[in-house]
Amino acid sequence: MRWAAVAAFAILSGACASQAEAAAQTGKASYYKSGHRTASGERFNAADYTAAHRTLPFGTRVLVTNLKTGQSVIVRVNDRGPFIKNRIIDVSYSAAKLLGMIGAGVATVKIVPLQKIAETPAAAPAAMTAPAAPAEAVVENAGQVFSLR
Numbered sequence: 001m002r003w004a005a006v007a008a009f010a011i012l013s014g015a016c017a018s019q020a021e022a023a024a025q026t027g028k029a030s031y032y033k034s035g036h037r038t039a040s041g042e043r044f045n046a047a048d049y050t051a052a053h054r055t056l057p058f059g060t061r062v063l064v065t066n067l068k069t070g071q072s073v074i075v076r077v078n079d080r081g082p083f084i085k086n087r088i089i090d091v092s093y094s095a096a097k098l099l100g101m102i103g104a105g106v107a108t109v110k111i112v113p114l115q116k117i118a119e120t121p122a123a124a125p126a127a128m129t130a131p132a133a134p135a136e137a138v139v140e141n142a143g144q145v146f147s148l149r
Contacts, residue, residue: 027088029064029109031096038079046093049073052081053089053111061114064091066107069100074114 032052035044040058044050051062056077065072073095082090089111091099101107 024110024112025088026067026108026110028086028106029066029089029091029096029099029101029111030082030084030087030106031091031093031101033093035079040078042078044079044092048092049075049095049098050078051075051089051091051095052079053077054080054082056113062089063112063114064089064095064099065110065112066099066101067110068107071099073098 033046038044038050038052051064053060053062056062058078060077062075062077063072064075073091075091075095079090082088087106089109093102096102099107099109
């Protein structure tokens with residue numbers, strides 16, 4: 001019985017990882033450092049680790065990795081955009097600083113929505129919710145910098 005539970009957890013963990021990879025996007029990112037209100041109604045703060053994305057729901061945590069520098073940061077979607085063709089995300093000034101993209105203004109990034117890993121369908125059995133804990137632990141570290149090099 002114990003081995004069956006371990007095997008099920010391993011299979012579900014792999015499924016969650018592949019779901020995150022399927023939701024990942026690679027493209028250009030830019031940043032912004034001024035504004036009054038975001039599309040979610042919040043007051044914009046350039047010191048927060050936030051982002052604008054065209055389709056992700058407000059509140060979604062996203063791991064953004066600068067593919068040139070290897071630096072990553074977790075941001076929270078609270079705005080809509082970017083409104084420039086061929087860009088997939090706008091990050092706040094503070095997030096851009098951590099990503100090392102202030103000088104260039106634009107960077108090629110990979111974005112992975114983290115909450116998609118933790119979410120499970122409502123009809124899913126209780127055993128399928130076990131992999132959610134690691135993703136939630138990562139999500140709590142919004143703004144933390146990671147190096148992939």
